[in-house]
Every structure is written in C-alpha cells, then in structure tokens.
Amino acid sequence: MTFWGVVGAFGTRRAYLKKDMDTSNAGYIGSMIGAATGPVGLIALWLKTPETRKSLLVVPPIAAFALLAISFAFADPSNSCVTNGSFVASQISNGIILGILYGFMALGLTLIYSILGVVSFAHGDFYMIGGMAAYYVTMVWFPGVNPLFGIGFACVSTFILGAVFERIFLTPMYDGRIDRPVEYGILVTFGLAFTLQYFIAATVGSNPVKAKRYFDFPRLHWPSKEDPWLLKTRRGGLELFDTITISNPRFTAAVVCIIVLLMLLYFLHRTWTGKALRAVSLDREAAAITGINPNRMNMLAFALGGMLAALAGALLVQAFSWLPQVGAIPAMRSFVIIVLGGLGSLPGAFVGGIIVGLVESAGTGCIPDPQKAASYIPAYGGIVLLLTLLLRPTGLFGRRFSGGSHGKFG
Amino acid sequence: MSKQQVPLIVGVIIISFLMIFPFVYTANNYPYVMHIMIAGFFYAILTSSWSMLAGYGGQFSFGHMGFTGIGAYTTALFCHYIYLSPEATNICTEFSVGSQYLVIVNPIGITSSTLVQDCLREAMSIWDGSVKVTPMPVWLGIILGIAMGGLFGLLIGLLVLPLRAAYLALFTLGFTEILRAVISSELDITRGQAGLELPKLFENGITIFGRHFDKTDPLPPYFVMLFLLFFCLGVLYWLAQSKFGLFIRALREDQDAAAALGVNTTKYKIMLFVITSMMAAAAGAFFAHYIGIISPNNLMILQMSLVVSMAVIAGIENIFAAAIGAIIIEFTLETLRTSFDVPLIGVEVDMTVWRLVIFGALLMITLRLSRNGIIAPIINYFLRGHVADETVAKRKVSDSSEESA
Structure with a gap:
C-alpha cells in the first residue's frame, strides 16, 4: 500500500x-x-x-x-479499537474535544499568518503565558476570585504583549528595510519564544503549577435518577450514554472555545474592523486603497492571534499541570494543524485541529503497546505535517493564489 | 599595514592562541575549561555550517540538530551492537569475515537486573575469557555516521526542493520531531531517554610525540575537535568563495531568477544540504564519542535554538563570525552559571536561569538593530570598509528610483 x-x-x-x-x-x-x-x-x-x-x-x-x-x-482482531465499541466512542469524543482546543489555538496562528505572512514561533509561549497569568490571578494574587477575571487578565495581558512586540520588533518588516522579511519574522519570534520561556522559568521557577477547577457541574441525571443512560454528571465530569466520559475542565474549555469562536466569527464578518482584517488578508494593496491601514491590521492580527493562544492556555491550566516548557507541544501541533488546514485558512485551522485530535486519539488508543503509543504522540503530528507538505502543500483549504503579504510587504 | 590585513592578523592570533592554549593554561579548573572549549568547537562547527545553509543559501532549516543526532546515533549504535570475534558464538546473528566473525548483538533494551544478558555476553560467559572479542574501531563508526548524515541530508534535500521559507522551517522541524520521537520510543534498541553509551574517542589512550595520553585526558579530543573545526571552516570558506558560493547566494536572493540565468538550482540546493548535514553529523559523532553518552534530549528544539541564536548574534552571513561567536557565547553562557547579590535591594539573582533570558533578549535586539549580527559587521568593516559606502549609496539611489516608479 x-x-x-x-x-x-x-x-x-x-x-x-x-x-x-x-x-x-x-x-x-x-x-x-x-x-x-x-x-x-x-x-x-x-x-x-x-x-x-x-x-x-x-x-x-x-x-x-x-x-x-x-x-x-x-x-489485529483482538485490539480494543476493533472489539470495544464504547472504547471507540470515547476515543472519538476525546479526539474531537482535543481537536477543538488544538484548532482554537491554531486559529490564532493562522490568523497571524494570513495577515503578516509569518509563522509565529512564539505561539506556544503565548499559550504558556496565558495559563500562567490565569493561574496567578485565580490562585496566588486573588484566591477565590471568579475565574473569568483570570481568563480576562490572561487575554488582556497577552494582547498588550503581542501588540507591543509587534510594534517594536516586527515593524521593520513592512517597509523593505529588511531583505528577507519571512526569515526575519521566524527568527525574531523564535527569540521572543526563547526569552519568554526563560523569563517565566526565572521568575516562576520550574515547579509545575495547576489551577483549581474553574466551575463545578450541577448534579444532573437524565432521563431519570435510577437509570441515567442519557446523561449523568458529577462535579468533575460528565458521562454520556453510559459510555463516553468527559472530564469537566476539558468540557468547559471546549465549550468556551466554541463560544469564543462564534464571537470571533461575528467579529470577522459583521464589524468594520473584522472586515478590514479579512480584506487585508485577501489583498493588501486593495485594502489600503479603500482606506484601511494595513500596518495597524498587522498589529491587531498579531495581538489577537497571541490572545487566542493565551485563552486556550488559560482554559487548560485547570486541566494540565503547567511548566515554562509546556508550550512546545501545542506549538508543534498548531504548526501541523495550520499546514494541514492550509496556511492562512481559518476554517482549515478548525477542521485540521479536529483531524489532528482524532489522529492522535486513534494513535494512542489503537497501537497495541501503550507505552510506545504514548511516546510516539509527537511523531503522529510530524507525520501528518510531512505528508501534507509533500503531497499537497496548500493544505485542505489553502488558497492557491492567496493574497496577504506572504513576506512581500510594500 | 592596511585595514584589510587586520582580520587576517587577528585570525592568525586566534588560531595560534587556540593551538597553544592547552599547554600554557594551568589553573585549577583546567578540565572544566577544556570541556567548555571542546563544547565551543562543537557549537562552532554546527553554527558555521548552519550559517552556510541559512545565511548563504537561505534555507532556514531547523533540522540541523537532527543531523547531529543521526551522526551520533549511527556511530553509537554501530559501536554498541557490532563486534568482531575470532570464534562463532552460535547464538547471535553473525557473518564470517575472513578468519573473524562479525557479531551483531541482539538488543535487550533497559533491564534493571543483570540476569538478562545479550547474546554476546552470554557467549562470553560460556567461553569464560578464552576468546578475546574486539569492538569495532571508533573511526569506522564516525565515518559511517558522517555517511549516514550525508544520506539523510540528500533525502531531506530532495524532499524540500519545492518548499520555501516558512514551509521549509516547518518541514525540518517536523522531521526532527519524528526523529526524536522514534529514538525515544524505540527503547529496545536506543535505550530511549536513558541514553546510549559510547566508547571514548581514544578508548585505549593514544601516544603522540612520545607522550602517552590517558583516555580521559582532554587534550586529544581538544585537538581533534579543533582540527575538525578548521577543516570544516576551510571547506566552507573554499565553497563560499568559489562558484558554488555565488550560486547559492543567487539562490537565496531569487531562486527563479537564478534558475533563469542557468544555475542548476536543484543540484546546488541538494549539494548544500548534503555538505552541511555531513558537517553536522561529523560534529555530532565526534562530540558523542568525546562525551561518552548520547540521549534524544540532544535533538531538542532548545539545542537547535542555541545554534540558531549563536549564528544570528554573531552574524549569519559570515561563517567565521559564526564560529567565533559560537565559541565566545558558549564561554559566556558557561561563566555566567553563577549567582550574585544585588547590592542595594539585597536580592540574590541566580544567573543560571537569567543568563538565558538575557541571551534571548540579546538575540531579539541584535536582529532588530543589526541584521548581520555583531561580529560580522566588524569583519566587514575591515575587509570591505572601502566598498561599503559606494554600494550603500547605490542601493539608496535604486530604492528611491523604485519608489518613484
């Protein structure tokens, strides 16, 4: 084959x-x-x-x-992926939930790419910063505060960080002061990733931290208390059809991601600024002619993209323990996803995220030797990445003749 | 003495300093300093070959550390699993080569008990010392490692032909990730995170000029790495100032235009990948034998980011600047492994963690303010000081004419 x-x-x-x-x-x-x-x-x-x-x-x-x-x-007829239907169902639901989260993070990256033409290597560190900020607000500075404040603080701080970074370090790309802007963008975001990661390591230390669960489920039994075959919830998780269990933090994170995604879609399609962003990503010069300042949009896109990653981090800090190096793996996944979905394509990022989530859960669930399956997780993404780049570099939804800057500013 | 001669003289001074340094330096921390120097040479080889790949050729590969790992793991596996024995073991896979038998040891992975032995150890316990098994020579493993690096360089070079800029960076990143995942997962063969032990570069010691050096003596590996660095720099310099260098710089500036003018872009791109990855593999193989252990952590993105940052801070478009910068930065990073008290506030600052923050910030600031790094412009000032004004003026003119057009 x-x-x-x-x-x-x-x-x-x-x-x-x-x-x-x-x-x-x-x-x-x-x-x-x-x-x-x-x-x-x-x-x-x-x-x-x-x-x-x-x-x-x-x-x-x-x-x-x-x-x-x-x-x-x-x-391998005896594999639980073949024989056990409920195992397959829970793996699939797990894959979809993970995929939504991955896709959400990749969305930020692809937004940055579609406007600036730069793959931000600092994306994973925005994710890490978001988680750290949410942890500090909810656990250290103001214990017991509504977690929404933590999430809000994470978003605002990374938005400002992204905007400031873009103003200071990315502006020379736009006016031809630099020979090869794409490479410059890769290197300078790489430097930002390095700095942020070690800055957090130096200030916070490298002990893992974890936030408390943001939100408890109410106890629900449906359709009846004796036989809750449709839905049963505990404080820390929920169970669907007696087979699929989803833990509370992941479920909350996925739901919030979907809500924010809808808000983002509204923003991109119904507000002036959002339309301007999309216009710049389609054709920079034409957008400039109609009175949009493309360089302002660069700043907005970079800050917004970083903020989306930070939001994913702030939602997941209640599910995973947090370290300064925690951003590397989701960053790698985001690269895989945006290449699979097509660099610069927003729906592609989301579909790609779900595909990668499914591939990973299939890989971990179905490979017979569980230890090997777990340590091969980074490779699944890598294989998807290499195959996509080799066979169809435009990805699933890639625009063949995409506008945007793609490194050709001014 | 004209200005152009200054870099030459400085270069001669640096070379002679590096040559006599181990003989005159006698302080207490001699082994430590020697180790840092050897590590510095290792990074210098990687950095200068990467600057050839990325700075001259414009191929932003993040897979350089992967090639280092390929070189190191090839020789490690070779030395770990293949032995020569004068008698057949009858348990292992073996081939007869002349009067000897080439024994391939079966992989047993990591075992806590000593009861599980690989087939060669079993055979040796049966022989009870009557048969002398010889390990394969280290240099053969290193040659194999370099060849393997070249082979993978060829493969990657072929695969990335149509990819540019960001796609290339992501592809090579994915390649390294897969390599690392495979190495850390195949516990039976590579022993995963536990690492694979290698024989030292000169396992039985070496006698040069009538003086015997122990296998732990840092002097022979120091000179091996130093000469490897000189050799790599020599090859790179020769390539950079030959037609090859011109072609790959043309490739970097505009691949289509270069192809239109008759440059065989496919050939030169692949050659560039093969040569630089062979250098990375050579550095990896020698350094692994010097350290004596290799683990998949050596392939991590952190290591790669160190190489990238060194090249960028020193000057990505000059191989000598990159090499010098790598040694200096490695030295600075090591000496900063201290902590000190801030006098007024009384806070203890642990430089072990902060040094990398400063390093990252330095990388960003260098990029922002001086794209050619810190050391390369100094060299250029002496070498090309008299031409710079003219070309800058020309560029200004062409820029303004473009704008008006």
Missing part, C-alpha cells in the same frame, strides 16, 4: 507532465489512488489523466483511509 502510494506520487506527476496538464495536485491524487487501489487504479489513472475534480480530491483519500482501517482490523 505504501509502495503503490509512493509509485503513484511520482508516476502520476510524470504522466500529467507528459500530457502537459496541471500537475499541482497530480502527486496527491496519484498517491491516494495508488494507496487505495494499487496498480489497477494507477494504470487507469495514467491512461486517462482526468482533469482535477473535487470528487477526485475527496474520494481516494477516504478509500485509502478505509482500507487502512479495515486492514488494521483484520491484522
């Missing part, structure tokens, strides 16, 4: 080149058809070389994935 996938990736490009056709998706289609159908489908594809259609982009990967799942099921 892998072999035919590789053959498809290279051979199809050849076949399309020979007929002088568009090859931008040829490798992707070829590898997927090769993986799903083997030589039969490949030869048919090479002979016919159909035009790139939507069905061609969607059906083969699903078939390949189904084949993979079926062959997995036959290879």
